[in-house]
Amino acid sequence: MSETETRAGTPAVTNDDEKPLLRVEGLVKHFPIKKGLLQRQVGAVKAVDGIDFEVRRGETLGVVGESGCGKSTMGRLITRLLEPSGGKIEFDGTDITHLNTGGMRPLRRDVQMIFQDPYGSLNPRHTIGTIVSAPFRLQGVEPEGGVKKEVQRLLELVGLSPEHFNRYPHEFSGGQRQRIGIARALALKPRMVVADEPVSALDVSIQAQVVNLMDDLQDELGLTYVIIAHDLSVVRHVSDRIAVMYLGKIVELADRNALYEAPMHPYTKALLSAVPIPDPKRRTAKSERILLKGDVPSPIAPPSGCRFHTRCWKATEICRTTEPPLIELRPGQRVACHHPENFADQAPQDTVLLTAAKEAAELVSEEVLAEAAATSEEAVEEATSEASSEETSSEGSASSDKPSSGESTDK
Amino acid sequence: MTDLTKSGAAVGEPARTGAAPETFLEVRDLKVHFPTDDGLVKSVDGLSFQLEKGKTLGIVGESGSGKSVTSLAIMGLHRLGNRGKNVRMSGEIWLDGKELVAASPDEVRRLRGRDMAMIFQDPLSAMHPYYTVGNQIVEAYRVHNDVDKKTARKRAVELLDRVGIPEPDKRVDSYPHEFSGGMRQRAMIAMALVNNPELLIADEPTTALDVTVQAQILDLIRDLQKEFGSAVIIITHDLGVVAEIADDILVMYGGRCVERGPVDKIFYEPSHPYTWGLLGSMPRIDRAQTERLIPVKGQPPSLINVPSGCAFNPRCPYADVPKGGITRTERPELREVGSRHFTACHLSQEDRSRIWTEEIAPKL
Incomplete structure (x- = not known):
């Protein structure tokens, strides 16, 4: 991973590389709910509700969130396994939002997917050879030296033996099947691989094997990954940048270290604090934990304004009424929040807490609240002192061009 | 954590005496084998451990290491289907002075649900979809207590409230599918706790849940343990979960225990290559290094x-x-x-x- 770290740190130089491989703008997917004899539409599940992001060449973008936040739907939209209801998807400069099956076919070579369930994603009646050679057949590609030889090379690449060519999926364990899925995804030398929970069905020791394999393949083949997972430890390990989703929206999008060390969205902070740490000594430090109340609201009728306001301990009136935009508050860290953590408050005039916030705050320890208050005050002071010299307001956009104030609050 | 080391003296390797032990739960040389067409599956092959009241034992291991089979053996659930013809069990399981492996199914049934209860991994399949959540809790209560339906229902509401289900008096009449994953798991915990069991076995209680809900459930289990003073066995593959909640850890591999010890020892001085x-x-989420x-x-x-x-x-x-x-x-x-x-x-x-x-x- 040391290589990817430098990759994330230093932006690419050439012109072509500066353009992101995938750009997504205002992507929306609503699944209609139909009722009655006439199948009239009575509502919609707003699985993905307006997200913007880009995937840079050669990077790994991790996407995390609770179940039902729309991360899998997002994965299926960018691979165009689902038709978007709105927005725009651009792959390598080409608009692929509404391409039909035929139009997508040439692109399927470049974009491949690894699925979560290694049992469900392999046809039990086909041999491994048939499964891994399917992409060649479908695309009409004749690799050098023949399909069989190429498939055997792929099997070797993912750590299986070439003799497995004539075996059936049921003869393999979960980890091996996941390797088969990876071999199939890599068959056509794709440029981007979308992996939806690639390791969550595997045991820890096998999980590490697959994570390392994906890592090696990225270095070897220069792949770009979009890894969708709910396991925050795995995501931290594999990703260069991470997008946190909540109820169909991206609430925070940042470089790995920034996100894990100084999360700015309260939801990110709560999510990170909830992960059990495999270190018994940390158990005493339970005060760091933020317990969220209740469950994620229904995506059929998401809360108004900021979608997290019903569970947030910092929510004020503005959170209920106005949806915070996803803005770059610190270089490389985009956040959609009126009252971010570790940073100057975006709506300092709005101080009256909502009832929901008061309830939520009871579950948050004093220290977290005090710390939050301290960091935002500190940031406000710095921001205002700098702002006074430049005569700019401390509202939203202004703070984005003051990286120094943000960075100092990390500590 | 501190009182753990003090109580350590009581626990050692068990002697094969056949006599009732002093610890609350003691498993001695447990073997659970399943004869199949392909051969004998030795799911658990000589497992021994002890657990005291008020303590939590975490059993970790990969799938197929025998952790769930162990818990089902303690609960006496292997012998239900086919009158136990397809399972061979030997060894001893002592729960509060009673031996369970050789006990008659009726005896075990009287203990199951009252003295020992279990939380399953997948609450949707562990609950009956046809009955309301309340009905299922009431049933579990009335099997062991001679009370009328009204009292039992009151008890169900009380427990749903205790495990943190909002509006318990209304939700008691909901069906399992109307609950979210986290609420279902809470309801199942309520069901398991309805008779104040002294031994609670949680088999991957949070694996199907999101981290935020997992944190809620682990907190709940910990609080309830403090309140009821029960012994808890938590089975998981997530080392983070056991670090969080367990006093002792037992690492299983291939049906056997490869390492067992206090949580600190396992994390800071582990001694088995596995x-x-x-x-x-x-x-690790708590480390920046990404080698x-x-x-x-x-x-x-x-x-x-x-x-x-x-x-x-x-x-x-x-x-x-x-x-x-x-x-x-x-x-x-x-x-x-x-x-x-x-x-x-x-x-x-x-x-x-x-x-x-x-x-x-x-x-x-």
Whole structure:
């Protein structure tokens, strides 16, 4: 991973590389709910509700969130396994939002997917050879030296033996099947691989094997990954940048270290604090934990304004009424929040807490609240002192061009 | 954590006396084998451990290591189908002075649900979709207590409230599908606790849940344990969860215990190469360093043809370290390597501590 770290740190130089491989703008997917004899539409599940992001060449973008936040739907939209209801998807400069099956076919070579369930994603009646050679057949590609030889090379690449060519999926364990899925995804030398929970069905020791394999393949083949997972430890390990989703929206999008060390969205902070740490000594430090109340609201009728306001301990009136935009508050860290953590408050005039916030705050320890208050005050002071010299307001956009104030609050 | 070390003196390797032990739960040389067409599946093959009231034991291991089979054996659930013809069980399970392996199904049934209860991994399939949540809790209560429906219902509402379900008097009449995953798991905990069991077995209680909900459920289990003083066995593959909640940890591999000890020992001075493997293959959220993970090579063993000697030997990177004339085919027994800390490995104490401090610990 040391290589990817430098990759994330230093932006690419050439012109072509500066353009992101995938750009997504205002992507929306609503699944209609139909009722009655006439199948009239009575509502919609707003699985993905307006997200913007880009995937840079050669990077790994991790996407995390609770179940039902729309991360899998997002994965299926960018691979165009689902038709978007709105927005725009651009792959390598080409608009692929509404391409039909035929139009997508040439692109399927470049974009491949690894699925979560290694049992469900392999046809039990086909041999491994048939499964891994399917992409060649479908695309009409004749690799050098023949399909069989190429498939055997792929099997070797993912750590299986070439003799497995004539075996059936049921003869393999979960980890091996996941390797088969990876071999199939890599068959056509794709440029981007979308992996939806690639390791969550595997045991820890096998999980590490697959994570390392994906890592090696990225270095070897220069792949770009979009890894969708709910396991925050795995995501931290594999990703260069991470997008946190909540109820169909991206609430925070940042470089790995920034996100894990100084999360700015309260939801990110709560999510990170909830992960059990495999270190018994940390158990005493339970005060760091933020317990969220209740469950994620229904995506059929998401809360108004900021979608997290019903569970947030910092929510004020503005959170209920106005949806915070996803803005770059610190270089490389985009956040959609009126009252971010570790940073100057975006709506300092709005101080009256909502009832929901008061309830939520009871579950948050004093220290977290005090710390939050301290960091935002500190940031406000710095921001205002700098702002006074430049005569700019401390509202939203202004703070984005003051990286120094943000960075100092990390500590 | 501090009182843990004090109570340590009481626990040691069990003697095969056949007499009732002093600890609350004691499992001695438990074997659970399933005859199949392909051969005998030795799911659990000689497992022993003890657990005291008010303590939590975490059982970790990969799928197929026998952790769930152990819990079902304690609950006496293996012998239900087919009158137990397809399972061979031996050994002893002592719960509060009563032996369960040889006990009649009726005796076990009287204990099950009242003295010992279980939380399953998947609450949707563990609950009956046709009955309301309240009905199912009421049933569990009335089986063991001679009360009328009204009292039982009151008890159900009380427990739903205790496990944190909003508006319990309304939700008691909901069906399982109307609950979210986290609420269903809470409802199942309520069902398990309705008779104040002294032993609670939680089999992957949070695996199907999101982290935020997992944190809620772990907190709940911990609080309830404090309140009811019950003994808890928590089965999981997530080392983070056991670090969070367990007092003792038992690491299983291939149907046997490879290492057992207090939580601190397992995390800071683990002594079995498999435990090292587990710790090394786990990505850490609390560490910025992102060097490569150190996976355990190979695949988990088949339980029909468990490798001879130490079941871990084909995957063990230290299998070739000379061990003073002990061959690979010799089976290592659990040996005490520290206070209340046991390990089943042929490596000598010196080799072990050298490998741990020089090769493993710096990479973790």
